[in-house]
Amino acid sequence: MDDRTEKVAQWIIDSQRTVVFAGAGLSTESGIPDFRSPGGVWDRYDPEDFYYQNFVSSETSRIKYWQMSTEMYEPIRKAEPNPAHLAIAEMEKLGKLDCVITQNVDALHFKAGNSEGRVIELHGNATYVTCLSCGKRYDRDEIQEQLRKTQKAPLCDDCSGLLKPATISFGQAMPVRETEEAYNRSSLSDLFIVIGSSLVVEPAASMPRIAKRSGAKLVIINRDPTPYDGMADVVIHGSAGPTMAKILEQVKLHALKGMASR
Ligand code: NAD
Ligand code: ZN
Numbered sequence: 001m002d003d004r005t006e007k008v009a010q011w012i013i014d015s016q017r018t019v020v021f022a023g024a025g026l027s028t029e030s031g032i033p034d035f036r037s038p039g040g041v042w043d044r045y046d047p048e049d050f051y052y053q054n055f056v057s058s059e060t061s062r063i064k065y066w067q068m069s070t071e072m073y074e075p076i077r078k079a080e081p082n083p084a085h086l087a088i089a090e091m092e093k094l095g096k097l098d099c100v101i102t103q104n105v106d107a108l109h110f111k112a113g114n115s116e117g118r119v120i121e122l123h124g125n126a127t128y129v130t131c132l133s134c135g136k137r138y139d140r141d142e143i144q145e146q147l148r149k150t151q152k153a154p155l156c157d158d159c160s161g162l163l164k165p166a167t168i169s170f171g172q173a174m175p176v177r178e179t180e181e182a183y184n185r186s187s188l189s190d191l192f193i194v195i196g197s198s199l200v201v202e203p204a205a206s207m208p209r210i211a212k213r214s215g216a217k218l219v220i221i222n223r224d225p226t227p228y229d230g231m232a233d234v235v236i237h238g239s240a241g242p243t244m245a246k247i248l249e250q251v252k253l254h255a256l257k258g259m260a261s262r
Contacts, residue, residue, distance in 0.1 A: 004234050005243065008219050009250035011191050012096050013258075019189040020088055021207055022102040022109075025196020025222060029082040029241045032075045032106055036198060052171035056132065056162065062153035069126075069165055070144060076105070076126050077141070081112035084195060087244035089113035094255065098189060101182045103197060103204055105167045120182050122174065122204055124167035129154070133161025140165065179203065186211045193219040196240045199226040208232075 012018055024034035045068050048054075054061035081089070089112040091097040099118050100109055105126040109119045129138040136158055143154050143163060154163040168174060182204075186192065192211035199205045199220075208228050212218045218232045221243050229235045236243055 002246075004236055005246045006250055008193070008234055008236075009247050009254060011217055011219070012091070012247070012251050013254050015096070015191040017098040017185075017189045018091065018096055018191040018193065019098050019185050019211065019216075020091070020100040021186075021192060021194045021197065021204075022088075022100055022104055023195070023197025023199075023222075024104060025198075026084050026102075026240050027079065027082070027104055027106050027108055028196070029084065029239065030079040030106075030108060032079050034196075047170060050169055052169040055164065055169060059153060062162070063151075065164075065169075066147055066153055069167075070147065073126055073140065073144065073165070076107075079106060079108060079111075081108045082241045084240035084244040085109060085112035087248040088195075090248055091251075092118050094251065096251065099185050101185065101204075101207065103201070105165075120178050120185070122168075122178055122182060124165075124175070126165050126167050128166050129163050130166045131156035131159065131161040131163055134159045137166075138163065174203065182207060183210060186216075187214045189214070189216045191219070192216045193221065194226070194228070194232075195221045195244065197222065197226070198224065199228050 028034055049061060049064050050068065055065050085108050088100055088109065092114050097118060099120055100114060101120045101122060102109060103123050105123050107125055107127045127140050129140050129143045134156060136156055146154055156163055186207040187210050189211050192208055194208055199208060208218055212231055219234045220226055220229060220232045221236045221240060223237060223239065
């Protein structure tokens with residue numbers, strides 16, 4: 001493990017454009033379960049119940065959706081960033097992060113200290129709610145409280161449109177600006193570090209391939225194997241928090257040595 005973390009640390013130091021690509025595995029150590037691991041949401045709910053088309057067309061589906069979504073939001077509300085989020089925030093402070101492209105909806109990159117301009121949220125953000133008709137934004141906690149009291153799918157107080165957490169559901173279009181930006185940054189990166197993603201969900205899963213094809217070094221840090229392991233320059237099958245903490249420790253050590261030798 002040491003050799004590999006050392007290598008990744010050196011690549012971060014040498015890189016001009018490091019892109020971090022994050023999945024649900026980055027946040028499991030913050031107490032937010034991923035979906036695919038045993039006991040995850042997909043063991044208990046049928047994904048078909050959560051298609052966007054069903055949400056917009058049926059009140060029964062909306063109520064089911066809000067039930068599942070409330071269950072998922074509870075750990076997100078309480079979560080604090082773990083050492084992997086903090087390491088990514090520290091990369092930004094050191095000037096060693098082009099951006100983090102995240103599939104997570106938990107907003108923990110911001111809690112950790114990353115700035116708005118460095119985080120690309122591909123699947124939206126669960127900490128607020130939007131009106132599907134007029135786009136008005138609501139605080140998630142306020143809507144959850146209203147839901148708890150009324151047990152009805154919430155509606156916009158301006159236009160009576162349907163309110164939905166600001167996350168991307170199955171069958172819902174990916175956000176255009178974020179997706180384009182993510183493809184663009186992936187193709188321009190010279191170091192692409194995947195953390196905690198199974199790399200099976202498209203179109204996000206094609207980004208490591210694009211980065212690699214454009215000449216970036218590819219690093220994969222994930223507990224379980226992924227379909228891209230064979231293409232990667234370094235693969236670490238381990239926990240995100242301790243691995244990233246170790247890498248950052250080495251980056252900082254090198255940075256200090258660099259300053260001392262000047
Ligand atoms: P996923 O398919 O990317 O799977 C998560 C991967 O993380 C798995 O391969 C697992 O081996 C790995 N992993 C788990 N814990 C880890 C750890 N501590 N260190 C390193 N690797 C670890 O993601 P998913 O669970 O199928 O979720 C699908 C989508 O649902 C996500 O893309 C996201 O949009 C949403 N989601 C978001 C959150 C969140 O915001 N925290 C949580 C669950 C799901
Ligand atoms: Zn509205």
